[in-house]
Amino acid sequence: MPESTDRLTPLVIGAHGTRDPDGVVQCRALVGLVAAQLPGVHVGLGFVELVEPGIAVALGEALSHVGQVDPELPEAVVVPLLLNTGGHIQRDIPGAVEEGRDGHRVSCAGPLLPDPRVRAVLERRIAEALAPAGGDAWRAQDTSVIVVGRGALVTDANANHYRLSREVWEEMDLAQALPAFIQVNRPSVPESLTMAAASGATRIIVAANFLFRGRLHTWLGEQVTAWCQSHPGVEVRIADVLGATDEIAAVVVDRYREQLGSVGAGEGAPVYLSGLRLAGRRVIVVGAGHVAERRIPRLLDAGARVRVIAPSAGIAVARMARRGAVDWQQRAAKPEDVDGAWFVLAAANDPQVNEQIAEAAEARHVFCVRSDKATEGSAYTPATEQAGGLTVAVVGDRDPRRSIRVRDELLHALQG
Known part of the structure; x- marks a missing residue:
């Protein structure tokens, strides 16, 4: 992928939109971080709802910056600033792209999760709540965490949230981590808080897997406050939203570049395979x-x-x-x-x-x-396993589940 293509192919970031001014400021700050990582690229911002401009308008503006690009590559890339798949990614954003592309070749990327860098930011917010400035530090092993997702009508999105909660639990060595949803699905936040308290938890962190502040985060605070009033023996802290971070900006940049055929997309991992002899080293x-x-x-x-x-x-x-x-x-x-x-x-x-x-x-x-x-x-x-005197290793394009699946299929073929 020639560097010049990055400069010529504009990027439009498709955000959800919020009536909360702080949330809009956080969103624009993240777009600024993305632009800083893509010098020479026009980086536009459009919203699904509530805030102007819409994605179709932002895309039209971006396409006015198109120069000469490879005819096999898109003339613009849209990256949704959304964590999981759902109605916005499946319908609303593609509809806005169709409305705004005006016959141009436009490629749409997928959601930000399950990239581990997003999870790392969530875990950092939990760690900040465990040891707040000027407050008492809680031990992770003594603390329960409620990981709150938006909730969706798409089964995969909800299943991914359950998986995320389990990964946070194991990686942070918490007493437990329970999933909850702020809307659409159950368990609700109060239901998960009650489950944690019923298991004996007296210290709970509620961690919203939301990118920015907004109506959902306000509702979350109201629900937690109401629940705490009837459970005086339990301490509850609310972790901050993910916010504008370099890690999440880097995920957006990678989603953009993947649509242009770089970062190893479709070509395998950009590595030279070798076996390290580490005995005694x-x-x-x-x-x-x-x-x-x-x-x-x-x-x-x-x-x-x-x-x-x-x-x-x-x-x-x-x-x-x-x-x-x-x-x-x-x-x-x-x-x-x-x-x-x-x-x-x-x-x-x-x-x-x-x-x-x-x-x-x-x-x-x-x-x-x-x-x-x-x-x-x-x-x-790599994803590695041994069988029949062989070591099978698969290095993929940073999708560990896919690498594991390919590894297991290879092992099955070898053992068959």
């Missing part, structure tokens, strides 16, 4: 959560000398440290920790820590996998 793992728990056993199977650096650890990593399988340094990671390593896994809950470690590894010519932002590392982790 130092490997650094930053972070000791769910990702580390899954990856460390593979590193140990390869004979690596694994050093884990994290202020706290989940049950599995702590158990490995107690039996001497890994060297756990119970502290924050530093760039100099990369010195002498052959391979690095940056899997901290904090993206800034992962960025710092990845940059340190890059400077020292040490290959590094970033669990939260794969393209910012120098290596990918």
Whole structure:
């Protein structure tokens, strides 16, 4: 994908729209972050409803900036600023695109989830609520979280929200994480709060998986306040919305570039496949959560000398440290920790820590996998399994479920 195409192909971001002025400000701030990552690209903003301009109008404006592009590529790209599929992505945005394209080739991207960078922002908002500035810090293991989604008439969107809640639970080592919906579907927020309290929870964080402030977030606060009035023995905190972040802006940028055939879309992962012989060699793992728990056993199977650096650890990593399988340094990671390593896994809950470690590894010519932002590392982790004396590994285009499915199909063929 030539760099010049990025400059010539305009992007229109299709947002939902809200009557909340703060929400509109947050939305425009995110668009600014996207534009900063796409120098030379016209980045427009249109809304499904409630705010002007509409998507069709924004698309018409964007198409006036079209230059000479490859005839096989779209003349404009629309990226929905929506987390999950639903009626807006299936009907409203395609309808607006058809209205505004005026015979031009326009490509529409999919929703932002299940990109792990979005989940990382949600987990950061939960972590901020666990330890608020000037307030008492709660231990994750003693805290229940209600993960609130918008609710949709599309089954896949609701199923994805259940999956998201489970991933947050395991990755953050919480007492529990229960899904809830603010509208359309059940369980409602009060119902999930009641379920958490019935299980013995006395400290609950309500985390809205909403991009920006708006009517839904206001309703959420009202419902939580009403529920708390009849449950005085339970403390409840509400986490902030996802907001304008560099991570979410990067997801939007990738959705745009995928429509232009870059970021490996349709061409496989942009990597050179190789097998690392790590026996007796130092490997650094930053972070000791769910990702580390899954990856460390593979590193140990390869004979690596694994050093884990994290202020706290989940049950599995702590158990490995107690039996001497890994060297756990119970502290924050530093760039100099990369010195002498052959391979690095940056899997901290904090993206800034992962960025710092990845940059340190890059400077020292040490290959590094970033669990939260794969393209910012120098290596990918494949979906791997062993059978019949063979190791099968699949490296995909950052859709881990697809890689796992292909891996399992290959194993089935080998074993058949």
